Amino acid sequence: MAAVRLKDIAKDLGVSTVTVSKVLRGNPEIGEKTRARVLKRVRELNYQPNMQARGLAGGRSFTAGLVVPDLVHPFFGEFAKSLGGALRASGLGLMLASSEEDPEIEVQEIRTLLNRGVDVLLVASCQTLESESLFFGDGARPLLLIDRNFTKIGASFVGSDDVQVGEMGTRHLISLGRKHVAHIGGQGMSPAVDRQAGYRKAMAAAKIKVPANFVVTRDRIEESGDSVGYYAMQELLSQGARPDAVFCYNDLSALGAMKAAMQAGLRIPEDIAFVGCGNLRYAEYLKVPLTSIDHGTERLGVAAANLASQLAESPLSLAQTVLLEPRLMVRRSSVAE
Amino acid sequence: MAAVRLKDIAKDLGVSTVTVSKVLRGNPEIGEKTRARVLKRVRELNYQPNMQARGLAGGRSFTAGLVVPDLVHPFFGEFAKSLGGALRASGLGLMLASSEEDPEIEVQEIRTLLNRGVDVLLVASCQTLESESLFFGDGARPLLLIDRNFTKIGASFVGSDDVQVGEMGTRHLISLGRKHVAHIGGQGMSPAVDRQAGYRKAMAAAKIKVPANFVVTRDRIEESGDSVGYYAMQELLSQGARPDAVFCYNDLSALGAMKAAMQAGLRIPEDIAFVGCGNLRYAEYLKVPLTSIDHGTERLGVAAANLASQLAESPLSLAQTVLLEPRLMVRRSSVAE
DNA sequence: GTCATTCGCGTAATCGGTAACGCAAAGCGA
DNA sequence: TCGCTTTGCGTTACCGATTACGCGAATGAC
Secondary structure (H helix, E strand, O other), X not given: OOOOOHHHHHHHHOOOHHHHHHHHOOOOOOOHHHHHHHHHHHHHOOOOOOHXXXXXXXXXXXXXXXXXXXXXXXXXXXXXXXXXXXXXXXXXXXXXXXXXXXXXXXXXXHHXXXXXXXXXXXXXXXXXXXXXXXXXXXXXOOEEEEOOOOHHHOOEEEEEOHHXXXXXXHHHHHHOOOOOXXXXXXXXXXXXXXXXXXXXXXXXXXXXXXXXXXXXXXXXXXXXXXXXXXXXXXXXXXXXXXXXXXXXXXXXXXXHHHHHHHHOOOOOOOOOEEXXXXXXXXXXXXXXXXXXXXXXXXXXHHHHHHHHHHHHHOOOOOOOEEEEOOEEEXXXXXXXX | OOOOOHHHHHHHHOOOHHHHHHHHOOOOOOOHHHHHHHHHHHHHOOOOXXXXXXXXXXXXXXXXXXXXXXXXXXXXXXXXXXXXXXXHHOOOEEEEEEOXXXXXXXXXXXXXXXXXXXXXXXXOOOOOHHHOOOOOOOOOOOEEEXXXXXXXXXXXXXXXXXXXXXXXXXXXXXXXXXXXXXXXXXXXXXHHHHHHHHHHHHHHHOOOOOOHHHXXXXXXXXXXXXXXXXXXXXXXXXXXXXXXXXXEOOHHHHHHHHHHHHXXXXXXXXXXXXXXXXXXXXXXXXXXOOEEEEOOHHHHHHHHHHHHHHHHHOOOOOOOEEXXXXXXXXXXOOOOO
């Protein structure tokens, strides 16, 4: 069952390979009769074009490359899934790489993907905002940033409106009558910065002053998973003025924070309410179901796929930005049953 | 910053492209002096080989293809992550496709991956065992089955020893003094079959008869997520003889089953104990932390990557089977604190 | 000092497909 | 019927690499 090539079909029919190629490519200069014969034989032999050769000759590989920091992170998993499906519908394959949250691996993976000839590069970068000047592809292929934006680069972007995310979560807590809303934040990336900005915006709109020690950010390098939130919460609690609500940068940190709060004997949500971001699956099975902000990850994937296939076809088209509206999912961590 | 090609380096140095290629390939027939000059220039220009061309000429693409049923499923997410990292270490890229649990899409994705010239194909198939004769690649590329085995095909396999998984979970429940251990099973795939076999083996070893209505399997098609377990548990409870323990096919079904049990007023684990499979993340944050069997997903990924890179290098080597030992993670769903 | 090796590198063909051009036959108007 | 445009398909070159071979020069044996 060796692969059947263009040449085989051509020889079979007594035509040239070019003719067959033209038929498959939809070139109108081939006569109806020949076209029909070719198409028939193509189906009979179940011909499948060799994409490597096609890529070499045509300068396109019909493949998109995706670099994510961590495939296990529910957001990126869902995103990759949704993206892959939508890309397939556009005839694009997906090459996947994980940077393991390491900027150097990220650069390496990007290089590898480019060498493999991807038509468009999607990156959820783990570079910090300061390193904006760093290597981001070779400029020859369109770049599409995911979730984390680097405005100075001028690349396309698909993600959530994170300022709104921050506002929405914080406003929810305020609307519940909480006056002492703290924030456990992330570091370096645009979502972290923007969500904190949204938090401050909502607080300002409600005319509530934000005490300096109410915003805690911890370096993600030294800690992993939920421990960031855990230690951040301990830090908050060790201070005099205790918050009655916390808006957390993401769900995992919210989990850690809730753990620390419960260990300190606080009741959720009576004594202290929590809001996370990401709306991770199983959120409803948790000990305390978590109120969270949903990014509409599937829609993000579809939007990214659309933009990607457009960029793959016309690499020189202008950079575009797609921002999706977040949605608040209210659960027990903020509202008692 | 257009891509630098072999030809550019060659022209620069006044040698032929073949010479450069030979140097990079480690061919010993090139003199020390030339070799040094070439390597120097290669580094200066930061030359990156075009993998498409390399693949065309050499018949290898240095790429592995992976087809999973659902990237969001924690097992496959973790597996893909681990696999990708380990493959990278072997110089292989990863092309990812998701079949969405649809056998037809699966076949389509496999075709696509083969057209793209992957050197080896890894598939966690969603075909049922009966459809073994179905299309599984073209036979020209080595096939590596993941998690779900099809013994008749004679392909390589990497997965858990699922009979042992079933035994281990069931034995744990029996060792806790439970006499009425039921089983909520999956359908069609080898893990489901094997785990049920393990369950029966453990029951037989303890000389406990398995009532016919103590084994419930439901068709996964009509239901999704945890609802399988939910309805299965209701089915179990609606019968006269009530179990005091349930060994579940996977964690999600265990979650659903526990939900149904709690709704029926049963206390976990006092009245009824549960064991799941998969040891999904967040298991410890659950309302009732779930005792589960860990597959060592990361190790599976690494093992698969090793085998895959070996198969990619010598496609004709014999099919191999790698079975990893499962580990029991005891939590509150089976043992009170 | 010859002849046979080895060494070191280049030439040509190939992988499977695509794009630019060429060219014969058919169509058409006058 | 002559000449000009289409129509329909084939030739050639090329994408960027690799492998098989060829050949001149340096090397060594005698």
